[in-house]
Structures are given as structure tokens and as C-alpha cells.
Amino acid sequence: MSDVFKGSFTQQEPIPEEGIAAALEVMRHGRLHRYNLAPGEAGEVALLEEEFAAFTGARYALAVASGGYALSTALRALGVGPGDRVLSNAFTLAPVPGAIAAVGARPVFVGVTERLTIDLADLEAKAGMADVLLLSHMRGHIADMDRLMAICEAAGVTVVEDCAHTMGAAWRGVPSGRHGRVGCYSTQTYKHMNAGEGGLLVTDDDEVMARAVILSGSYMLYDRHRAAPPEEVFARVKYDTPNISGRMDNLRAAILRPQLRRLPEQCAAWTARYRTVEEGLRGTPGLTVIERAAKESFVGSSIQVLLLDWADAAIEEVVARCKARGVELKWFGGPEPVGFTSRYDSWRYAASDPMPETDRILRGILDMRLPLTFSLADCAQIARIIRAEVGAVYQNG
Numbered sequence: 310m311s312d313v314f315k316g317s318f319t320q321q322e323p324i325p326e327e328g329i330a331a332a333l334e335v336m337r338h339g340r341l342h343r344y345n346l347a348p349g350e351a352g353e354v355a356l357l358e359e360e361f362a363a364f365t366g367a368r369y370a371l372a373v374a375s376g377g378y379a380l381s382t383a384l385r386a387l388g389v390g391p392g393d394r395v396l397s398n399a400f401t402l403a404p405v406p407g408a409i410a411a412v413g414a415r416p417v418f419v420g421v422t423e424r425l426t427i428d429l430a431d432l433e434a435k436a437g438m439a440d441v442l443l444l445s446h447m448r449g450h451i452a453d454m455d456r457l458m459a460i461c462e463a464a465g466v467t468v469v470e471d472c473a474h475t476m477g478a479a480w481r482g483v484p485s486g487r488h489g490r491v492g493c494y495s496t497q498t499y500k501h502m503n504a505g506e507g508g509l510l511v512t513d514d515d516e517v518m519a520r521a522v523i524l525s526g527s528y529m530l531y532d533r534h535r536a537a538p539p540e541e542v543f544a545r546v547k548y549d550t551p552n553i554s555g556r557m558d559n560l561r562a563a564i565l566r567p568q569l570r571r572l573p574e575q576c577a578a579w580t581a582r583y584r585t586v587e588e589g590l591r592g593t594p595g596l597t598v599i600e601r602a603a604k605e606s607f608v609g610s611s612i613q614v615l616l617l618d619w620a621d622a623a624i625e626e627v628v629a630r631c632k633a634r635g636v637e638l639k640w641f642g643g644p645e646p647v648g649f650t651s652r653y654d655s656w657r658y659a660a661s662d663p664m665p666e667t668d669r670i671l672r673g674i675l676d677m678r679l680p681l682t683f684s685l686a687d688c689a690q691i692a693r694i695i696r697a698e699v700g701a702v703y704q705n706g
């Protein structure tokens with residue numbers, strides 16, 4: 310087997326030329342701070358917010374310093390505070406329990422199903438334990454949002470959506486981030502738009518957005534926002550809302566605006582790569598492909614498969630053999646959080662009860678990024694390599 314993949318799993322596409330030109334212009338005029346505007350100028354950040362609100366169909370949008378900042382700001386704007394409990398996914402990444410910890414609250418972890426979505430039966434059972442669900446659409450897998458919202462509405466639970474992996478995705482045609490009260494997105498390099506860092510928050514709720522704007526560090530310059538509620542809403546909340554600076558700057562927004570314009574094509578390109586890998590892996594003995602719901606329009610910027618009920622050593626062998634052939638798989642079953650993987654029980658700041666059903670799934674998850682620098686032929690080659698190595702280990706085991 311001499312077939313070795315040579316591509317880089319962490320290499321993104323370049324910033325579009327239009328974004329580079331816009332960034333140069335911001336640097337040439339020097340007004341990088343979002344509120345530093347020439348007379349009559351809207352500023353790149355305010356324009357990005359207006360365009361992102363239109364893209365998602367939200368009334369309001371706020372651009373901030375990171376996706377994690379957007380999450381903690383959403384929780385704070387909803388009044389979550391020290392000692393409160395917040396429902397959240399057991400299958401997620403560190404910034405999600407981190408955002409809960411940032412406001413002094415504690416997560417109540419909800420299990421994961423074999424489809425890698427939040428376990429709605431477990432959610433229903435735990436819904437009485439908190440007022441807010443911080444729902445992570447982890448790795449782009451979207452739960453049945455109609456059922457989820459019905460469960461949360463019946464229990465009086467407010468939903469904040471973590472759309473770090475679902476920017477541009479939808480459930481039943483409704484954009485991800487528009488089912489709950491607040492949607493949060495990341496524009497960090499490994500997400501669907503790349504500004505290095507950054508985040509966005511959308512909502513239709515007047516007071517939540519007014520608080521979020523002030524929280525983000527608006528220095529009472531909120532009238533320079535174009536996708537925010539009217540002055541009287543700010544007047545109601547401005548003396549009770551602290552300034553916890555986490556603004557986005559005009560340079561990042563300048564890079565993002567052209568990316569937003571081409572986001573739908575980018576999403577389609579990711580999903581074509583996903584489908585190519587999925588097709589190549591389907592039917593591999595011992596390997597479970599995640600079946601996607603017909604109502605889910607997902608963005609295939611990464612792919613996950615399950616080696617359910619395999620011995621740890623056998624999974625480690627698959628990972629090692631694939632790595633030797635240039636294919637980087639991340640395993641969610643490892644005892645230590647490594648790179649971007651983590652487990653709900655990794656965090657000593659967030660106590661958790663054992664979740665055996667969830668542990669069984671997590672132990673089987675293999676995860677792989679699909680950057681747009683990969684061609685469809687690359688994706689087919691990657692699938693062939695994984696199929697061969699899973700097959701080799703499965704036969705020996």
C-alpha cells in the first residue's frame with residue numbers, strides 16, 4: 310500500500326482578493342476601531358452586521374471578538390449568572406462549557422445519539438433543571454429542531470444556538486441560529502468564514518440585542534449600529550449592563566464581507582467533499598456512517614464516522630495507520646483532551662454525572678476536517694485509505 314495522501318488538513322483557502330483589497334483600504338485610512346468613522350461612513354463592522362442579519366433573516370446582528378465571546382455574551386444578555394445551571398451538549402468542544410463557566414454558571418450535560426445530535430429524550434428528562442439550553446450543533450449535526458423547540462417551549466427553556474459549525478446550514482429551510490432566541494457563530498480560521506478570530510450573534514429580541522451591544526463594549530455609541538434595536542430599548546438597559554469589551558474591528562469585518570457574499574457556494578463545495586468521502590466509506594465493515602436527516606441542509610466542513618464498540622487499542626491502530634498514510638483522524642475517545650477534541654468529563658471546573666450511553670458513542674467517534682483546499686479526487690483518495698485501514702484492523706481484530 311503505497312497510496313499516501315499529501316494534502317494538509319489545516320490549510321485553508323486564501324482570503325478572496327476583494328477582501329484583501331478592502332483590508333488594505335482600512336489599513337490605509339487607519340480607522341480600524343469600529344466606532345472610528347469619517348463623516349457619513351457606516352464602517353465595515355456595521356455593514357457586516359447589517360449583511361449578516363439579512364443573510365440569516367434576523368432583525369439584529371452583532372459582530373464580536375470570537376465565537377466563544379458571542380456565546381458568553383448571549384448567556385449574560387439572557388441574565389444567566391453565577392450559580393445558575395445551563396443545559397448543554399455532552400458532545401461538544403471546550404469553548405461551550407467555557408462560555409458557561411465565563412458567566413459563573415455550571416453546565417448540565419445532555420447526551421448524544423448515534424446520529425451525533427443531542428439526545429432529545431435526555432433533554433426532555435433534564436429540561437426542568439435549567440432555564441437555558443446552550444445547544445451546540447456540534448460538527449454540523451442538527452437535531453430535529455421542531456421537536457427540540459417543542460420540548461424547550463413546554464419546559465420554559467430558552468435556547469441559544471452555537472452555530473460554530475452550522476453557519477450557512479438550515480433545518481427545514483430555517484437557517485441554523487434562527488430556531489432559538491439567539492444564534493452565535495465563529496469566524497475563527499477553522500470555521501466557515503475566516504477572519505483569524507471573530508464571532509457573530511443574531512437575535513430578534515430587542516432587549517437581548519441591546520444588552521449584547523452594550524456588553525460588547527459600545528461606549529454608549531450604540532447609535533452607530535445599523536442592525537440593532539431603537540434608542541428607547543437601549544435607554545431601558547444601559548445603566549444595568551456592564552461593558553465587557555469584545556468588539557470586532559473594521560479590518561476583520563472587511564475580510565469577512567466578501568466571504569459572506571460567497572458563503573452559499575463555499576457551503577455547497579464543502580458538502581460535495583463530504584458526500585465524496587461518505588460515499589467512499591459507506592459499507593465499510595465495522596464502520597458506521599452518520600445518516601443525515603432529509604430536513605437537514607448541512608455544511609460538510611468536517612466528517613465523522615463511528616467505530617462503535619471497538620476496543621480502544623484497535624481504534625488507536627486505525628488512527629495510527631491512517632496517519633502513516635497522511636490522513637489525520639481525531640478520536641473523541643482518548644483519555645486526554647488533545648488539540649480540538651475534548652470530552653464533557655475532561656473539565657474539572659464542570660462536574661458531570663457518568664453518561665454510559667454517551668460514553669459509548671464518544672468512544673467510537675472519528676472526526677476529520679475537510680478544508681476546501683482538498684479536491685474531490687483528494688476526498689476519494691482519503692476515503693480509500695480509511696476504508697483500507699479500517700478493513701485491515703477489523704479483519705485482524
Ligand SMILES: *Cc1c(COP(=O)(O)O)cnc(C)c1O
Pocket residue numbers: 375376377378401402404405445447448471473474495496497507508
Ligand atoms: C470554534 C468553536 C466555538 C467558538 O470558538 P472561537 O474559537 O471562540 O471563535 C464554539 N463552539 C464550537 C463547537 C466550536 O468549535
